[in-house]
Amino acid sequence: MRTQLDIQNNYLLKGHSTIRIGGVCSHFAEASNENSIMEALEYAYSKNKKVHVIGAGSNVLIGENPDTFVLKMVMRDVEVIGEKIIAKAGVYLPTISRIALCHGLTGFEWASAIPGTIGGAAIMNAGAYDTEFFDKVEAVTGIDMNGNKKTIPRSDIETSHRSSNIHPENFIVTEVSILLQKGDIGKIEKKMLEYTSYRKRTQPKGLTLGSTFMQSFDFTRGTGVSAGYYIDQCGLKGFTVGGASFSKIHANFIMNQGGGTFSDVLDLMEQAYYRVQEKFGVKLRPEVKILADSLLTRKFVSN
Template identity: 30%
Template sequence: MGLFNAIMSLSGAIDTDVIEDERMARHTSYRIGGRAALFITCHSYHALRRCVDVLTRERVPWVIVGKGSNLLVSDSGYSGAVITLGREFSRTVLAEDGVTLTVGAGVILARLVNEALTKGLSGLEFAVGIPGTVGGAVSMNAGLRDAWVGSLIEDVVTYKPGEGIRHYAHDDVAWGYRECGIPGDEIILEATFRLAPGEKSDIRATMERHLARRRRTQPVGSASCGSVFRNPPGGSVGAMVEECGLKGFSVGGAEVSPVHANFIVNNGTATARDVTAVIQHVRKQVKETYGVELKPEVKFLGF
C-alpha cells in the first residue's frame, strides 16, 4: 500500500516530522476539519524534496499548508499528506543595503511585520493583522484594495517537484487581485522584499491605524478564514451580502458575521458541512439578487 510505504520511508528521516491521523482542526484558523492521513513537517529543502519524491512515487496525494488561515478542511478529513514548512523556512535575513529582507515561506506574516518595525523599515504596515505565513501571503498576493504584498517583492524562490529550484523576479510574475502568476504546482520557498527606511514612531502609528480599523470592521478574535469571497470588480461582497439581509444568517454553528458580512465565523460548534451550507446559501442569494457569481477566496481540502 502506498501510504504504508510512504510512512516507512519518511518516519525517522532527517529534518522530517511525521504524524499519522492528525486532526486538521488543530491546524486551521476555523478550528474545523477531520484527520489528515499524514501530517508532515519538513525542516529543510532536502527534506522537502525527499518527502515530495516519496509521496509522488507512492501515489499519495499531498498539499502544502501554511497556518491554515484560509483553509476549510472537510469533516471527513483528507486521505493524503499535508506538508508544512519548518525551521529552514522560518528565517529572515537582512541584506547589507539595510532595506532588503529575504524571508522564508514558513515565516508568520505578523512576525515579519513586527520585524520590519523593529528594523525601522516601512512598507509592510498594511499587512498588520493579516494572518498566515509569508508563503501564503505571496501565493494569494495578500493585502488591501490599494496595497498588496506583491508590490514589495523583488524575487521569489520556488521548488518545482521533479525539476528543482526556480527563481522569479518581480516582473516575471503577473500580480493580480488575490492571486499571483506563480504556477500552482510549485512550492514557494522564500521571497525577497524591498522596503524603505522609516521612523519607527511613524511606522508604529500607521500599523495602529490599520489594526484599529480591522478591529472595528472585522470579527477579530472569532474563528474564521478571513474573507470568504473575492470582491467582484468595482463591488463589495460584504455590502451585497448585507443588503441581502444575510448578516447573522446561520446553519448549525456557522454564521455570517454580524460585524462583516464577508466573514463566516465558527461560533464554537460549526462543522465544515455547516460552513459550506452557509457559503452555498450566500452565493445563491447574491446570484439571484445581483446576478453575480461569487468566487470563494477560501481554499477547500478533502471535499
C-alpha cells in the same frame, strides 16, 4: 522508505486551521528546511499521494477526510540586508511588519495584523488597505514537484486581486525577497497601530478564516465592491447553518460558533453565492482555499 521527517498517518487537521474545522488527512509532516521538503515529495510520490502545503491555516477550509499528504511550512528564518528582507515561507506577516519597523523600513505596514504567512501571501497575493503583497516583492524562491529549486523574479509573476500565477499544486514557496524603503520609524509605527485598530473595530474575533469571498468589481461605477456588502444586502448577516454562521459584525466572515463542520461552511457559502447572484447578478468568487477530495456537488466553488 527511511526518512528524517516525522510523518504522521491519519492525522487530524482541525488544529491547523484558524476556524478549527478539518478532518483526518492520510499523511502529515512539518517542513523546517528545503531538505525536508524534498523528503516529503519523495515520500508522497512513493505513496501516490498529492502534496498540499499549508502555513498558518488562516485561509484554508479543510474538508472532512482529505486523502492527501499535508505539509505544513515551519521555515521561519529572516534576514535583513539593507532595505531588503528575505523571509522563509513560514514567517508570519506581522513578524515581517515588526522587523521592518525595527529597521526603519516602510512598505509593509498593511500586514501588521494579517494572520497569515509569507508563503501563503505569495500564493494568493494577499493584501489590505489598497496595498497588495507583490507591490514590494523582488523575487520568490521555491521547489517544484520534481524537486527542482527555482527563483522567480517579480517580472515573471502574474498577479490579480487575491491571486498569482504561483500555484501550490506545482510549486512550493520556500522564500520571498521583499524590497522596502527607508522611512520614519514614528510614522511607520503610527500607521501600523492605525491598521491594527481598524481591523479590531471592523472584523470579528473568534474562529474564522477571514474574508470568505473576494471583492467584486462594479463596472457601472468602475470600483470594487465588498462581498460583505452584497451578503449583508441579501439579509445573511448572522445567518446560521449548524454550528457556523455569517458574522453579525462583518457579513463576509464565516464564524465557527462551536461544532461547526466543513459542510456547514459550504452551505453558508452556497447560500451567499446563489442569493447574491439572484439579487445582483454578481458571481462571488471564494477567497478561502478549499482542501477537499471532491466538490462536484458544489459547482459554485469553481464558477
